[in-house]
Amino acid sequence: MSTFEIKMPKLGESITEGTIMSWSVKVGDVINEDDILFEVSTAKVSAEIPSPVAGKILEILFKEGDTVPVGTVVAMVQLEGEATEDDSPSNAISESPKDNNIPSSQSEEKIESAPVTPVVETKITKGDEERWYSPIVLQIAQEAKLSKEELDHISGTGYLGRLSKKDIKDYVDQKKKGVTSPASKTEPKATVEKPTAEVKASAAAPEIPKAASTESVARTPFATAEGDEIKEMDFIRRIIADRMTESKKISPHVTTVVEVDVTNLVNWRSRTKDAFLHHEGVSLTYMPAIVEATAKALIDFPQVNASVDGYRMILKKHINVGLAVSLNDGNLIVPVIHNADKLSLSGLAIAIDSLATKARSNKLSADDIQGGTFTITNFGSFKNIFGTPIINQPEVAILGVGYIEKKPAVISTPQGDAIAIRHKMYLSLSYDHRIVDGSLGGNFLRRIADYLENWKD
Numbered sequence: 001m002s003t004f005e006i007k008m009p010k011l012g013e014s015i016t017e018g019t020i021m022s023w024s025v026k027v028g029d030v031i032n033e034d035d036i037l038f039e040v041s042t043a044k045v046s047a048e049i050p051s052p053v054a055g056k057i058l059e060i061l062f063k064e065g066d067t068v069p070v071g072t073v074v075a076m077v078q079l080e081g082e083a084t085e086d087d088s089p090s091n092a093i094s095e096s097p098k099d100n101n102i103p104s105s106q107s108e109e110k111i112e113s114a115p116v117t118p119v120v121e122t123k124i125t126k127g128d129e130e131r132w133y134s135p136i137v138l139q140i141a142q143e144a145k146l147s148k149e150e151l152d153h154i155s156g157t158g159y160l161g162r163l164s165k166k167d168i169k170d171y172v173d174q175k176k177k178g179v180t181s182p183a184s185k186t187e188p189k190a191t192v193e194k195p196t197a198e199v200k201a202s203a204a205a206p207e208i209p210k211a212a213s214t215e216s217v218a219r220t221p222f223a224t225a226e227g228d229e230i231k232e233m234d235f236i237r238r239i240i241a242d243r244m245t246e247s248k249k250i251s252p253h254v255t256t257v258v259e260v261d262v263t264n265l266v267n268w269r270s271r272t273k274d275a276f277l278h279h280e281g282v283s284l285t286y287m288p289a290i291v292e293a294t295a296k297a298l299i300d301f302p303q304v305n306a307s308v309d310g311y312r313m314i315l316k317k318h319i320n321v322g323l324a325v326s327l328n329d330g331n332l333i334v335p336v337i338h339n340a341d342k343l344s345l346s347g348l349a350i351a352i353d354s355l356a357t358k359a360r361s362n363k364l365s366a367d368d369i370q371g372g373t374f375t376i377t378n379f380g381s382f383k384n385i386f387g388t389p390i391i392n393q394p395e396v397a398i399l400g401v402g403y404i405e406k407k408p409a410v411i412s413t414p415q416g417d418a419i420a421i422r423h424k425m426y427l428s429l430s431y432d433h434r435i436v437d438g439s440l441g442g443n444f445l446r447r448i449a450d451y452l453e454n455w456k457d
Contacts, residue, residue: 002078003058003079004053004076004078005073005075006073006077007070007071007074008040008068008069009047009070010070010071016070017067017070018040018041018068019040019066019067020038020040020062020063020064020065020074022064023038024036024037024048025057025060026057027057027058027059028057031051031054031077032051033050033051033052033054034050035050036049036051036164037050053077055079056080058076060075137164137165140168140172144172151163154167155167234329244390247390247393251396251432252433253388253431253432254436255431256428256438256442257386257427257429258427258449259426260427260452261422261423262404262423262452262453262455264453264456265286269289276346280349282353283353284349285349286404287378287401288346288348288352289345290376290452291340291352292348293451293452294374294399294448295321297444300444300447301447302315304374304441305319305373307395307396308396308434316373318339318373319339319340319341319373320337320372321376322334322335322336322337322372322374322375323335323352323356323375323377324377325355325359326381327360333369334372334392335355335358335368335369336370337352338371372392374395374397375392376400376401377389379402380425384403385402386400387428391430391431391432396432396434397429397436398429399429400428402426402427405425406421406422406424407422409422409424429445
């Protein structure tokens, strides 16, 4: 009897492991090629994994919630048409080519070319509500000629009430048998520990050396009082917790701060924002100017646009600026503007608006959150004057942007010093002291400030 190994796929650059969120099959199920086997989530992307072969599920080696390294066998499939009299899972495994040390080039080729289908979901609107469906669900619904209203009312057993392929196939089968009243749509549980099926990322989108799990961190017992609420971190918050802790362990952090007079920038935006909105279709914020100034400074100081590998410095060819975005669920994601130094101010504004919108609607692709070389986080959006951000590994610096305030300031005029009302903001730079010293970090931050202070139309 021939068997086929289903392995944990690699879902992106530098991904080393994935968490199995749900299984769509069970032992004994007969599957066709391209049937969805399980849903996997990583720090960067979630995807439904289809079967590259037809056959029967012999064994499932990991349960839902398990985190599995890339390339590890997660299930065994008996190939279609290869059944024997003794069809038990134990015999199937013992007779597999792997266990008998018989090479199977055909199986290996199939494993390498096994397709991975990212979760690309389509939205169907019902009144003021929105429910999301994967392409395979929509295809089955179309073939069965189900209306939008009927589809919206089918009960889903997937994560947060999501409608799975099995749910809709069961419904269609029941309908063919005369059972036509769909169950009401299930509501998502109040407390969950799994991430949504759309693309998400932690504050550190690029992969870094594996952090110690929050489960393995030594904890000091502490007392709780009556009425205290104990709430488990969700999947994304755990990733953020691990990566921020790991970043502090990896990089000796130093933070420096400058105050910047952005009066010219504020006046320019006030004059041009209405025309910009009319012409470009997006609102003009201060962030495109800040990204442009940062990209110019990174060209001037390439050692800040870098990573550290042991005792080697990797100076990055491309300038890819990540922007930290707060999500509605309280988590954080860092979409990336690739080749930011090549974009015009209008191009930066459109890119920033597009990425922020996609981030908050869970529509970012894997490419949108990979390849960052420098990150900016905007404390000013919360009216905070400045902060000391944590470096987004494997980068070596991160810029914090503070709130713009009107302040009385002493300025030089041809008639002498005078006190005037100026628009001021603080910029803070946290940098990795392994390759960025005070002189480099301070000059780099000052260069950004100079570009902003001397802003011209």
